Amino acid sequence: MTNVQDIRSRARGSSWLRTLPAVLLMSGAVSLAAERVEAFELFGFKLFENDTAEAVEVVDPLSYSVTLEVTGNDPDGDLRSELEAASQLVQGADRPVSGSIGLIQRANGDFEQLIAALYENARYAGEVRILLDGRRLADLPPDASLGGSGPVPVRILVDPGKQFRFGDVSVRDADGRAYSAGEQGLAPGQLAKSTVILDSEQALVLELERDGHPFAKVSGREVVADHARGLLDVSLELEAGPVAPFGQTAVDGAESVDSQFIARMAGIRQGEQYDPEELAAAEKRLRALEVFSSVTVRGSESLSGDGSVPVEVTVAERKHRYLGVGATYSSTDGGGLEAYWGHRNLFGRAEKLRIEGSVSSLGTTGQAKDMTWRGAALFEKPGVLGPASKFVSRLEVEQENPDAYRRFSVEAAAGITYELTPQQTVSAGVNVEYARLTDSFNVDLETITVALPLEYVRDTRDSKLNPTSGTRLSLLVEPTYEINGGATFVKLRAEASAYRALDADKRFVLAGRVAAGTIYGASLASVPANRRFYAGGGGSVRGYGYQDIGPVNAAGQPTGGRSLIETSAEVRIGVTDTIGLVPFVDAGLVSASETFSGAKFKAGAGIGVRYSTPFGPLRVDVAVPLNKDATDPDYGIYAGIGQAF
Structure with a gap:
């Protein structure tokens, strides 16, 4: 008969467990082990580093070598991998211990962790033996002397035994009401992993809490292992406690x-x-x-x-004031710089003010009038219509000079965003813009445009910076009136993206995006140039110049269009914890009509490199056009922060 302390949650906490020849009893509470946050280094700088030194000098250092031997059927090596991950002897083999006492202490802790790893794999008849310098750990006195001229040899011998399945399962409360935990796997015939019991307890308590019982708990647990039949009988007793507001x-x-x-x-x-x-x-x-x-x-x-x-x-x-700078680069559109300053708590109720400015097309022109620049002030006030709402406003001055048009504008916008659910938001607002435009149809045309954007967004992504699962859908309806020309039109745009990891470690992620839009109610020339649809460039179809996909005039200049389709597909591959490769394909079209007619798809393909940082992945993409016209570049290089979509 052997007494051990074990059964772990995923955080490897423990509760008392005693094995008997044919009976296994479990009781007590599970304690979660806290994880220490480590400092990390980025570009030579230590971030989140503690003031105290991490290095601790080991007294009487003793080195050892370790081997782990697993008998029985483990064809894929999965059990061996889990045992290695659980073993501090294996994980710490490159770090000396403090003398023989330190090695014995590490081995004693290892014994408990290895037994627990077996229980997590539903193996309750397993055996673990640890030999230090050829001597059984159980036979060593606490003050035993180990080692000689070289590292102490350590052997870990594991006979995992057969896997158990759940037999009789009973879950009741103090009044005799029965509950089911079958969704968590706690059901007769299922593999009897110890973590399933613990997860089921948490799920059952959470279910009671959702019914209004704030102090629900598991008041009793009895687990009996029948080694002859390979079954684990489980009996849980729940205590709901009072319903409370x-x-x-x-x-x-x-x-x-x-x-x-x-x-x-x-x-x-x-x-x-x-x-x-x-x-x-x-x-x-x-x-x-x-x-x-x-x-x-x-x-x-x-x-x-x-x-x-x-x-x-x-x-x-946190600190309420902040500032920052950023940079982008594209081989087709030049470099760009931006800077910003912000305050997160302007009047004491989380009001945000952000002042930002940017300049781009650096390296492509030496004339200030031909450069693209922007300055803006953004203000946001949360809670204007309850906790789920916020007021947003923006005042912006901008000059841009892409291939399709030249524009100077002053724009003011204000609106309300409301959170319907944690995943769904709606927003409505008003934008008023004065612009001076030169394009394929007009020279120095002055416009005053009033728009009423209405948008719905549903976002279930697990991360906004680097998603590995979930979807994002946005739908925009924007009625617009241009006062000087009298044009009235409605702009519609929909965009959806989806993400799915192909493996448990999320090192292979499929990502896809599709977008479509159309403008109804006005001719192409009557729609202000900056409100038409364009495609091409780093955030659109890579391999082509910015806004260069779509209709062109007699001089070969893009005119923009009244309808758009874009699609992208990527495979995001994690090579290491920080480096990733991303092969991708993009495609898109822009049509002068509202029905997508008279246009052809342009496609580009390439590969990108990602470097993970706490503020999002750094991105460099190289792409080539797959159906290149005479005016298209041979390739495009794009750099920035964050995934392409």
Whole structure:
């Protein structure tokens, strides 16, 4: 009979477990091991580095060599890989221990971790033996002397035994009501992994919490292993606790951000039934304000006098002022620089002000009048129509000179964005623009344009900077009136992208994008040049010049169009943890008509390199046109921050 301390969650916490000849009993709580955040180096600079030194001198250093031997059937080596990952002897073999005592301590910890790894693979009849310098770990006294002239040989011998399956499964509460955890795999006949039991407990408690029980818990657990039949019988008892509503919201940690504003933006209504998802949504909403470095929203551990659950919000504010610079480069369109300054908490309620400026086409022209530049002031105020809303406004002055037109403009815009759900938003606003335009149809044409953009966005991506799963859909309807020319038209545009990882480690990700748009109600010449559709360039069809795909005039200059189709496909391959390769294909067309007629697709293909950073991947793409015309470049090189889409 052997006593061991084990059974781990995914974070490798432990609870007491005792194995008997035919009976295995598990009880106690699972403790999660905290993970230490390490400093990292980028371009020679240490980020998030602690003030204290990481290096610790090892007293009486002792080196060792280790081998792991697994008997039995493991054709794919998956079990061996998991055992190696669980073993500190294996993972730390290149780091000496502090004498014989240090090696014995590491081996004792390893024994527990290896047994736990077997349980996670539903192997409850396995055996682990560790030999230090040819001597069994169990036979060594704590003060044993190991080693000689070279590294101490360490052998880990694992006989995993057969896999168990769940036998009888019973989940009930104190009143005898039965529950099912079959969706988590806790059902007769399923593989009896220890993590399935722990995950099922969490899911069952969460289900009760969603029904308004803030103090639900697993009050009893009994697990019996029948080694003869290879079955694991599981009995769980749940304690639901009282149903309770939310109480008052209290805020701790606020400094320059108004506490009452924080409580209102949390959006948890007093008197509504307790729901952990409301707490999670409140935390996400407060993080989105971008004024806090950390946010925690939780229910109190006890009921208040009126039987409600007080809500506790704890925040830590970040620096509210920031500034930055950026750069882009394209072999077809030249270089670009931008700079910005911002304030995240202008009046104490997370109001944002951002001043930004940029210049591009560097290296392609030496004349200031031919350069592209932009200056803008952006203001945002959250919570104007409740926690799910924000007011946004923009004042912008811009000059641009692409191949299709020359434009100087002053534009003012304001609108409201409202979050329907955590994944869905709608927005509405008004844009007023004065512009002086020269294009294929006009010279120094002055326009005053009023537009009413309405947009719907559904975004389920797991990351906005580097998504590996999910989708994004945007739909835009923009009624527009140009006052000087009297043109009235409606611009429609839809864009969808999807992402899917092909493996568990997410090193191979398929990414696709398709976009389409059309303009109804006015002729091509009547639509201001900057509001027509264009394609080509780094954010569109790579391998072609910026806005160079589509109709052209007699001089070969792009005119833009009234309809657009674009599509892109990428395979994002993680070569290392920081370096990635991305082969891609892009295609698109622009038509002068509103029905996509009279146009042909242009396609480009190439490969890109990605370098992962905390602020998004650095991107360099090289592409060639696949159906090149005489005016198209031989290739294009594009650089920037973030994925192409």
